[in-house]
Amino acid sequence: MPSTTDELLALLDLETIDDNLFRGIQLPSMLPRVYGGQVAAQAVVAAARTVEPGYALHSLHSYFLQPGDTEARIIYDVEKLRDGRSFTTRRVLARQHGRPIFVMTVDLARDEESWDHQDRMPDYVPDPESCLDPRTVVSPGQRFDEWDVADIRYAGSSADLLPEDAERPGRQRVWLKVGTDLPDDPLIQAAAFVYGSDMALLGAAYAPHGLRFADGKSMAASLDHAVWFHRPFRADDWWLYDQHSPSMSGARALVNARVFTQDGRLVASVAQEALIRKRDPRRNG
Structure with missing residues (x-):
């Protein structure tokens, strides 16, 4: 995994x-x-490479089909589903060793005039510089250097720091930014955000149960992942990941998240369902 911006750009x-x-x-x-x-x-990136200029990433919906091999390159096969005047749609199938590991439908849109409204950013969120870097409190032997391409600051969850809310027991807020000095290219900014959007997302599902991903009591795997882009923003500036898990049952947890810039603009929404199972203590690792 990349630990620097240059490595992320190479990916x-x-x-x-x-x-x-x-x-x-x-x-x-x-x-x-x-x-x-x-x-x-x-x-x-593969989808956008097949689209004419003038379209920006609007939404994506994806499924993780098989675990990917970290030692094999990934082939991305893009199918052109629609080329319209306002929207263009692509289907991307990722393969390794001749088998599909991931599928995504990507929608891109032209910018146009419209009415405008948005949710308000949560009150009383501390600045990222005032929040905890979770990598400073890891247990001995744990390594987080592979995540160094991202800067993460923990602002609280329903397990601690956030006020109690009986109607929404699964909550987490983190500040996050991807890399430093990324190119201005909107595609690179959007792709870098998508890269970071899968980080720290399941904390809202863990919080009601007093669990953390790093405590070794569970195993987790993303099942699907969706993103909607509402307004332009930079992935290399701080954004607030305001997360809410409305349900966990049957070993599946759903997390919805709103993404705000520091000046309060709602710029994206994210949803993910993940498999979360109790780890058998009799099994090593």
């Missing part, structure tokens, strides 16, 4: 193999499977 610089066919590199990783945000970000 997003896909090789063109043929018409609508691309290949993404891998970086060394200690993870047992390819990080979902990487596959999603590379798929976004």
